[in-house]
Amino acid sequence: MQKRIKLLKNQKGMTLVELLAVLVILGIIAAIAVPMIGNVINNSKERAVLSDAASIIAAAQLAYANDEADQDNIDTTLTYKYDTLNKYVDGITLADGDEVVRDANNNWKVKYSKLTALKTNSKYSGKFDGDYMTSSNLNSLLKKD
Template identity: 50%
Template sequence: MQKRMKLLKNQKGMTLVELLAVLVILGIIAVIAVPMIGNIINDSKDKAILADAQTILSGAKVAQANGEGKKNDEKGTITFNSAVLQNYVDGVTLADGDRVIYKLPAENATEGTWTVTFSKLSEIKKPTKYGLKEGSTSITGKKLSEALKGKN
């Protein structure tokens, strides 16, 4: 019995086979985990761009409440360009072509249609996941809400 106890106490370290087995297991885990983490990062970047677009839309609604925006009676729209929106959007940098267009409601309709044109929307990695076309820079307010709620 004492001889056996002595043998157990003398066993120090790992064999090469045990070390290789651990390395293989870690390699398999890394091969599975790295792409998943990459997808999570890309999804969070896409959601951040959509959240910026939502912030721009909210800024346009506040601008409308303050009586700002360029009204086009022929088309029945109000356009909020980047110069107007920048005063209502905090933390989002707008490009020159960024704008929000509000199409006034038809006679029998209660709501109009909001459309956000935001250049960074073209940077979304998986646009079809959010109901966008590849390279698109515009999204309606309704689609934007659905994309942020994850209904696509």
């Protein structure tokens, strides 16, 4: 019985100072980790928009293969608008003004409402041609890590 009482008296818990030290360390780790996680989430959203824009260009190229241009100008510029593109994309919500243009030099450019929201970001501002982004610029952005 004496041994048991002695064992109970020897058990020690954590002091208030130790608990506060642990809380301070956890607070520092949280202050560092939360902004990093926010950046990862934001970057993944931006890459998803870029990927959607590349898929829209691929849909226009498929429409081109099926000879479904919405507008054929004299200088062989082809335009693919919402109605045509919507048949070829799945899982991407297109707006009325979204379109893909193929110019006479076979350069593809996309105008995508979600993509133009990235225009204000300095990382992407030099990649736009007016309201459009070319397929080569899109591909170069998607290849970056």
